Amino acid sequence: MDHKAGRKSSRERLNDMINRLRDEIVAGKRHNGEFLPSEKALAEQFELSNQSVRKGLDILVGERFIEKIPRVGNKVIGSREDSVTTVRFGFHSSVIEEASLLRLIAMFQGANPDIRVQTVPMTSASFHYIGNYFEGGILDAVMMNYTDFHDCLENGGRDLLEPQPLNPDIYPFLTEAFSSEGQLLVQPFIFSPLLLAYNRAHFAERGISEPDSSWTWRDLISAAERLAVPDERVGFHFDFYSANRWPLLVLQTGAAFERGDDGAIRLCGTRMMEALSACREIKRELANLSDVAATGESERMLAKGKASMIVTSFFYLNYLQNKPVPFDVAPVPHFGTPKSLLLSMGLAVNRRSKDKASAQRLLEFLTSSLAQTFIRKQTYSLPALKPAAEWVGEEKMYRPSRFSLFRETIPGFRFFTELGINSGELGRLNRDLKLYWAGLDSENAICAQIEAWSRESKG
Template sequence: MEKRTSRKSSRERLSELINMLREEIVTGKRPIGDYLPAEKTLAEDYNLSNQSVRKGLETLVAEGLIEKIPRVGTKVIGLHDDSIPTVKLGFHSSVTGEADMHRLLELFQQTNPHIRVLAVPTASNNYSYIRDYLANGMLDVVMMNYTNFQEFMENDAAGLLEPQERNPDLYPILSDAFMADGRQLVQPFIFSPLILCYNREHFREAQLSEPDSSWQWKDLIEASSKLAIPNERLGFHCDLYSMNRWPLLLLQHGGKFERQEDGRLKLAGTRMMDALRYCGEMKQHIPSLRDGSVTGESELFLAKGKVSMIMTSYFYLNYLLGEHLSFDVAPVPHLGTPMTMLLNTGLAVNRKSQVKEASVTLVEFLTSYQAQLFVRQHTYSLPARKAAAEYVGEEKRYRPTRFSLFRETIPSFRYFTDLNISASELSRINQELKLYWAGLETEEALCSQIEESYTAVSPV
């Protein structure tokens, strides 16, 4: 195993170790009766002290997953108290910070001591990964985003999801997205539109007006060139070619993917091809734009003063927690009509769960006012519960002055499916577009690949 040499703190590396071992035990990768590697080995692999590893293993001992046998080793025993229902909650590791999940679950345990929750950070939010975990009973509750849900619908996997009661206290635009055949299959948890985030000091120094809802992309391009300082900082930075970013420009163009008579996508000579061409031209319009950003990179650059503006989400603002930075937010630029892309994450209950009642109790708690207000007060993520998201009162940390701008921009929220495209088509087209935008594929080849190679899949 490769030793961890990243810039992560020891606390983050310890959390990574605990989560990895927990997931491997719960999913059977480390079966009951197996022995874990020696503490010294784990310490070396994760660049931790023996004392830290020992403390981490005590967490798994307390959860009933392992036991320490003196002079023998650490043995996997699995969950042993059948009298207490154990809900296995699967969530992508990024949500640990986006919703302060571990402290949130501690609150649940305080009010529901009769239910044990086993938090299982999943290694992927890929549809097939989540589907297999549900189908095999490895998870009772799982977080899934809107794209995951669309993939479940497209692959006739809705039968794995337990219908839930629609919650009138959650934003309707979020709940509607997780409905199928009149049933609420996923309960909204947190959400975010794409937004612009910027360093206020940089704007003051350059004597520029701060971004507002009137900004179009040409305004951002002009401001970016004035804010950039050669060899010192960028004017603007974002991973524009991420699947959660580039559909925004297509949505703002106002077009939809057209289809041929047999249902396959049509691209050549369409308005959508014009929009894709425009995305590629953004490289020339914004010389400082970079490709292939890693998660949180734009936010790190902003925190270090190496960039003045970034396109991000409320989720990713959490990378700025604790940073000494005067930043604010604004709506994303547009092309004449204000419009932004909506990211939506919810909670699904496994229809095959053996602890379904306890699973529903957990979901009800996580969407309660108490839990949702906790998310609002301790993170920058937006809770799905309207009263919590729009909370006005004492703040526990620095909050941008325009934090509540999302309330006024709700009419501009759009999902990628508004482009008349399915989740599977989005994923497959994304690969071709990366080649096209990198100059490794011609427009003719792009159109040919998309129009001739892909079997039609109608959006849900």
């Protein structure tokens, strides 16, 4: 879940300002009694509005690093470095929006002035090295998704993860997903099945009934053809080549990768090859499936009225916050048996961390009722804590009328591992299948290629 590359957002620049000032105070570069630069000077330095600067300074006031003196300025009152514990926390960059992460960390530091959280944004590629970061003492805690977790286990990192206490209020299917050999090693944080989001106005305009749980992919293809307007919008858009998207269709076929006696993948002539071929046919019939996995591309098209339907997640619905699009959600289409690919994010503590107790306190806060309910109220992401995810009350933001549909679709949630592959194989398949689905590799060629590297990996 990588955040779109490019110029930093206002929120990221604000985070830079807060972290810079906090670091300078903790390190003693700004002494007790010293006054910070004026709000105007800080606004110019960090390219922020005066209002944003004031919000950032309010966070530092709450953390007891500075105090505001009316008509004078902002005075440093922070403690010395040796009295403050620093927790280095690695996280998926996109979760800044998906879980209001910076606000949650500010809340934690306000309640725990003896702990400073140093945030370390990471890309998906970085998470392959979680074991190295833990062994080297670079991180005390980290956010990892289900794929990251399995990658860590597959590369011998199990003993680096501090076992976590079971929380009976967290959805059991999430707790089971982050457990190994009877131990919970990663505490579930947020989750999402894939779902269909659509523009209600487009459906009303064309006189088409809105999607429901009975929709098959044939129903979607038919509706997409009627919804499309040449040179104006597409009926359906889907980041088909994303490793967090294409496994959905394969899972829905019920197929799984078969193995030979040596444990290598056997693909030629199997039901899985038939399923991959069926996915290629679906792709051919839907001309506007993205050939490049671009974070938020589908959501931006829906927001601009350039797509009538998209496959998305509750995480990525956050790209639609404050957008003037009348959208709603429905279960993803299927081939006859409703299933959806489940995505999940969890939190892990480095067992070898010198500040393990402080890292555990951060984790406990982020999975507390206070933090989890905050996520439910302020974002579209689903908190792992069941009472928070199913909270009902006055909404402060637009929320689609079918938002709670996830509760009724839980029996159909599936992880990619049900395909009979591990995280490393998922990565290899994600690269190789692109050529097949693009029509650049034949069935025989893709079978031979996948079977060859699978045998080599087992040799």
